[in-house]
Amino acid sequence: MERFLFFTTSYCFRDPRRGNALPVKPVPGILHHNSPMPTIIRKIWDRHVLMERPDGLCLLYIDRHLVHEVTSPQAFEAMRQAGRKVRRPLSLMAVPDHNVPTSTDRLERIDDPDSRRQIEALRENAKEAGITLFDMDDIRQGIVHVTGPEHGLILPGITAVCGDSHTSTLGAFGAVAFGIGTSEVEHALATQTLWQTRPREMRITVGGATGFGVSAKDVILAIIAKIGAGGGTGYAIEYAGEAVRRMSMEERMTVCNMTIEAGGRFGMVAPDETTFSYLKGRPAAPGDALWESAVADWKTLPTDPDSGFDREESLDASRIEPQVTWGTSPEDALPVTGFVPDPENHPDPRVRERMERALRYMDLRPGTRLTDIRVDKVFIGSCTNARVEDLRLAAKVAQGKKVADGVTAMVVPGSGLVKSQAETEGLDRVFLEAGYQWRLPGCSMCLGMNPDRLKPGERCASTSNRNFEGRQGPGGRTHLMSPMMAAAAAITGRITDVREVV
Amino acid sequence: MIEKFDTLKAVAIPLDRGNVDTDAIIPARYLKTIKRTGLGAGLFHAWRFDENGKEVPGFALNVASYRSGRILVAWENFGCGSSREHAVWSLMDFGIRAVIAPSFGDIFYSNGLKNGLLPVRLASGEVRNLISHLQEVPGSEISVDLPAQTVTGPDGAVYEFEIGSFAKECLIKGLDEIALTLQLEEEISRYERDRKTKAPWLFLDL
Numbered sequence A: 001m002e003r004f005l006f007f008t009t010s011y012c013f014r015d016p017r018r019g020n021a022l023p024v025k026p027v028p029g030i031l032h033h034n035s036p037m038p039t040i041i042r043k044i045w046d047r048h049v050l051m052e053r054p055d056g057l058c059l060l061y062i063d064r065h066l067v068h069e070v071t072s073p074q075a076f077e078a079m080r081q082a083g084r085k086v087r088r089p090l091s092l093m094a095v096p097d098h099n100v101p102t103s104t105d106r107l108e109r110i111d112d113p114d115s116r117r118q119i120e121a122l123r124e125n126a127k128e129a130g131i132t133l134f135d136m137d138d139i140r141q142g143i144v145h146v147t148g149p150e151h152g153l154i155l156p157g158i159t160a161v162c163g164d165s166h167t168s169t170l171g172a173f174g175a176v177a178f179g180i181g182t183s184e185v186e187h188a189l190a191t192q193t194l195w196q197t198r199p200r201e202m203r204i205t206v207g208g209a210t211g212f213g214v215s216a217k218d219v220i221l222a223i224i225a226k227i228g229a230g231g232g233t234g235y236a237i238e239y240a241g242e243a244v245r246r247m248s249m250e251e252r253m254t255v256c257n258m259t260i261e262a263g264g265r266f267g268m269v270a271p272d273e274t275t276f277s278y279l280k281g282r283p284a285a286p287g288d289a290l291w292e293s294a295v296a297d298w299k300t301l302p303t304d305p306d307s308g309f310d311r312e313e314s315l316d317a318s319r320i321e322p323q324v325t326w327g328t329s330p331e332d333a334l335p336v337t338g339f340v341p342d343p344e345n346h347p348d349p350r351v352r353e354r355m356e357r358a359l360r361y362m363d364l365r366p367g368t369r370l371t372d373i374r375v376d377k378v379f380i381g382s383c384t385n386a387r388v389e390d391l392r393l394a395a396k397v398a399q400g401k402k403v404a405d406g407v408t409a410m411v412v413p414g415s416g417l418v419k420s421q422a423e424t425e426g427l428d429r430v431f432l433e434a435g436y437q438w439r440l441p442g443c444s445m446c447l448g449m450n451p452d453r454l455k456p457g458e459r460c461a462s463t464s465n466r467n468f469e470g471r472q473g474p475g476g477r478t479h480l481m482s483p484m485m486a487a488a489a490a491i492t493g494r495i496t497d498v499r500e501v502v
Numbered sequence B: 001m002i003e004k005f006d007t008l009k010a011v012a013i014p015l016d017r018g019n020v021d022t023d024a025i026i027p028a029r030y031l032k033t034i035k036r037t038g039l040g041a042g043l044f045h046a047w048r049f050d051e052n053g054k055e056v057p058g059f060a061l062n063v064a065s066y067r068s069g070r071i072l073v074a075w076e077n078f079g080c081g082s083s084r085e086h087a088v089w090s091l092m093d094f095g096i097r098a099v100i101a102p103s104f105g106d107i108f109y110s111n112g113l114k115n116g117l118l119p120v121r122l123a124s125g126e127v128r129n130l131i132s133h134l135q136e137v138p139g140s141e142i143s144v145d146l147p148a149q150t151v152t153g154p155d156g157a158v159y160e161f162e163i164g165s166f167a168k169e170c171l172i173k174g175l176d177e178i179a180l181t182l183q184l185e186e187e188i189s190r191y192e193r194d195r196k197t198k199a200p201w202l203f204l205d206l
Helices: A002-008 A040-047 A073-082 A113-129 A144-150 A165-173 A182-191 A216-227 A242-246 A249-262 A273-279 A288-298 A349-362 A388-398 A416-424 A427-434 A483-492 B086-094 B106-115 B124-136 B165-173 B177-182 B185-198
Strands: A049-052 A057-061 A064-067 A092-094 A159-162 A176-179 A193-197 A200-207 A235-240 A266-268 A311-316 A323-325 A333-335 A377-380 A408-411 A459-462 A477-480 B007-015 B071-074 B098-101 B118-121 B141-145 B150-152 B158-160
Touching (some): A040 A176, A040 A235, A049 B185, A064 A182, A073 A113, A073 A182, A144 A165, A144 A249, A159 A165, A159 A182, A165 A176, A182 A193, A182 B106, A182 B177, A193 B177, A216 A249, A216 A333, A235 A242, A235 A249, A249 A273, A249 A388, A377 A388, A377 A483, A388 A416, A388 A483, A459 A483, B007 B124, B071 B124, B071 B141, B086 B106, B106 B118, B106 B165
Parallel strands (some): A064 A092, A064 A159, A200 A235, A200 A311, A459 A477
Antiparallel strands (some): A049 A057, A057 A193, A323 A477, B007 B141, B150 B158
C-alpha cells in the first residue's frame, strides 16, 4: 500500500491520453524547447509516454528489445530471484554475438569456458522465457544490430532497446533506439517500459553529396570530430540533409551507429521511400494486410518544417575527405591527407595533456604524415561496417590486389545472411584471393572479448567504432576508418588514401 | 539492485582525466561473467597494472593516501562509450560510492543511479578546485549530501548539484524501481490495448 501511495499521491503524473492536466515543469539541466511543431524525435517519444512526472521523467513503452549474451545474464538471474516473468517475450529477439568465436570450428568448440557459459546462459534464458533465439548454427545469427534490422524487427516510429550502446544504429529507421545497462534490461524485461528523461534535440544537416572514396563512415567520423566525443551528451540527434537522404539504409545505420561516439543518447533518420522499400517483405515487417496503413502512419513521422531544435549543426558533404583517427577517442579523426597533430599548438593545457597521452599510447610523433603510419592488422567488420554494402565497397578496392607482406587482414561479415549474400556475389573469393581471412559472423575484433584481438603494440586499420586504449586488446592501437580505407591499408601495409589506389 | 545512498564523507581520489570510457573502467575480457560481484579486480586494469601485473606507482588508485577512497573525482564525459553496467559494478566492488565530474556518459549516469553509485555533476571550475585540493593534500575528504544535494570540498567550500527527484527518492530509500513500475500494470496493459488498435503491426509476434 505504501508503495502504491508513492505513485499516486507523492507524485503527480501527466497522462498524455487524458490531456495535459499538469504542465510539465522544466528541470534545470533538462531543456524543453517550446516549439509548437514537434520534431520526429518528439513525435515518436510522445507516442510512447505512458505517464510523465512533473520533473520530466517519462515512463516510455518499449516496442522491441534485443538481447545478447554479455549484458543480459544478470538481468535474467535477478528476475528469477525476484520471481518475475518476462512480460512480453514475443517482442524480444536474442542472439549471441560478443563472445562467439569467428572460426569455422566454433560449433564444435569454444575454448574459453566463461564465454561458453555466457552463450549457454543466453540459450537457457531465451528458452525459459520463450524468446526467439538466433543461435550460432542459425543463418540469421550475427551482430545484434545487424540481425535485428535484417529480420525487419526495427520499424519507423518504434522504441527499441538493447543492453548495448550501439543500439543507436537502429535509429536509422526513424525509431527511438538506445542502449541501456543491465538494470534497465531487467526493468524492460519485467515491465516492457523504462523511466527516461526527455532528451534535448539536435539536428545535424549534411548538405550536398559525398565525393569519390568517401562513405557514410567518413561522414559520421567528420561529425564526431566536429562536435566532440561529449558533444551529443543529453541529446537525441536527427540526421538530415541531402547527403543523408541519398544514403541507403545500411549507410544510415553506419551513421546512427556512431551517435554514441559523440555521446548522443540516440540518433535517427526520418523514414522515407528508402526505408519502406528496405522493410517490405522482411519477416517481422508488416505483411500485405497491414502494409499500407503502416506506411501511411510512418509518413506522418518526419519533422515538420516549422519545428525547432535545441541545437542545429551542419556540414557540407562535398568537403568531407576520407577520415582516419590518430588518437584514442573517436573525436580524433582527421582527413587522411593530414598529419598527426602537435599538442604544443593547442591552447588548453588539459587538451594538450590528453593529446600527449594519446600520442604516447599510439606511439606516434606529431607532424607524421598519416599515410606514413604502418599497420599490422586490418579488420573489416563490426556493427558499424559489416553489412553487405560495406563488404562490396571493400571488395572493390581489394579486387585483384594482395594484402601486403606482414599484414594480417580479416573480413568478418555482420551476420550469416550477410555472409551468404556476399558469397553469392563472389566477394568471399575476392577477399580470399587477395589474402584476407573470411570468417564467421560476430563482434570479432571490435572489442577484445573473443579470440579475435590485437596483441600489445599491434596497430590496426579498423572499420569498427572505438579506438579507446585497449579496446581491441590490451596495448592494441586502433585507427578507425571506412571499409574502403581499410582495404586500401591492407594493400600497402600503411594508412592509405583510398582515392590513390583505385 | 540498488544500494541506499544518503550522505557520505570519505577520502576522495582525483582522476585527472577526461573522456574516461567504460572500456578503461573495465576491459571487455572481464565481462565474461554471469554475476555482478568480484569485478573490482578488473577496475581500471590497464592503468592500475603493468603488463606483468605489477601496480603502476603513479596511478591515483595505487597511491597510498587514496587507498581508502570511496569518492572519485574526474573530468568531463566520465563513463562514455559502452553501456556495460559492469563499469558501475566494478567501481562499487572496489568501494567507490560516488563519482563527481562535469559530465557523464548518459548510460553510465543512469546505470549509477540504478545501483546506488551516485553520479554528481558539478561545474568544471568546481571540479578543478576539488581536484587541485585533493592533489595538494592527498587523503583529504569530501562530503556528499544527497538529501541536501551538496558536495563539501576539503576546504569547506559547498557546491550544489542537480538530480532528478524520482532518482533521488529511490536512492535515499533504496526503492525497487521495478516493483514500483509493476504496480502500473493496469496502465501498461491499457496502453498496449490502445496501441494494438492503432498500430497492430507492432504486435505481430516475433
